[in-house]
Amino acid sequence: PAPRTVLLTGAAGGLGTLMRGLLPAYGYELRLFDAVPVEGEPDAITADLGDRAALREAVRGVDAVMHLAGISLEASFDKILGANIEGTYNLYEAAREEGVRRVVFASSNHVVGYTPRPLPGDPLIPIDAPRRPDTFYGLSKSFGEDLAQLYWDRHGMETVSVRIGSCFPEPTSVRMLSVWMSPEDGARLFHAALTAEDVGHTVVHGSSDNTRLWWDLTTARALGYEPRDDSEPYAARLIAEQGELDPDNPDHAHLGGHFCTHPPIWPR
Ligand code: NAI
Ligand code: 15L
Secondary structure, X not given: OOOOEEEEEOOOOHHHHHHHHHHHHHOOEEEEEEOOOOOOOOOOEEOOOXXXXXXXXXXXXXXXEEEOOOOOOOOOHXXXXXXXXXXXXXXXXXXXXXXXXXXXXXXXXXXXXXXXXXXXXXXXXXXOOOOOOOOHHHHHHHHHHHHHHHHHHHHOOEEEEEEEOEOOOOOOOOOHHHHEOXXXXXXXXXXXXXXXXXXXXXXXXXXXXXXXXXXOOHHHHHOOOOOOOOOHHHHHHHXXXXXXXXXXXXXXXXOOHHHHOOOOOOOO
């Protein structure tokens, strides 16, 4: 049966807030989890991913987990280690112990951030491009994908790892025109990831059907995802404001954009 009750970790964050607005229309009952209180949601669980007992209780009885919680930008290795590496392990262990069958994992384009971005006429970046994390953050998402593979091979727990491009209400940079996922397409993709059958561990690129798309959406479409949006209506204004991407600018040369060069000082 299709999942109905879903634990949404990271519910207070930007993407969590967008999905709290959009996913109930697909019939989901969301249980919310975040380290900080979720505004206007007194029943949300306020706990850290380091709290194994709280996680165990949070996953009890849900049909699936959407794991969005974690540090979402570059940070020191120690911070990333706690929230994204140990935290994701704690979540998977809790889900395994409670018999949860499906996780949707918020992975990131930064797993493959150093992949050169395709120039016009180049083939799209395939989903099996070699991993080239651009940050400790991207490295932690790479770990999450491997953890998901291990839990599938060893325990039969299914995951769809969504390498999200940029999911915000609007694209705000010229790079984002190529990796933007509208919130509505995000909800379509997460719904497909929650309901597709026999996914094992599947890795997909997460974006809208952008005119300037950099990567291949085949595995996402195979889940039943049908994107409806395109960043192109924002292109003229963003290019007028920011200029076209410059192949000689290292921030414009790679899929991961400025994550490949910033912060310039190794974070501690
Ligand atoms: P965000 O930073 O707005 O939200 C993350 C949430 O996780 C926050 O509410 C925070 O309190 C919570 N959190 C952080 N550490 C925690 C911990 N140790 N225990 C419990 N909760 C914790 O990030 P956003 O944009 O909402 O992203 C959500 C997820 O999607 C993140 O995992 C991010 O890496 C991933 N992602 C997002 C993209 C986007 O375009 N928004 C792109 C690629 C990946
Ligand atoms: C991410 O992984 C971040 O979580 C998000 O805040 C954006 O920066 C996004 O990637 C991006 O690459 O635009």
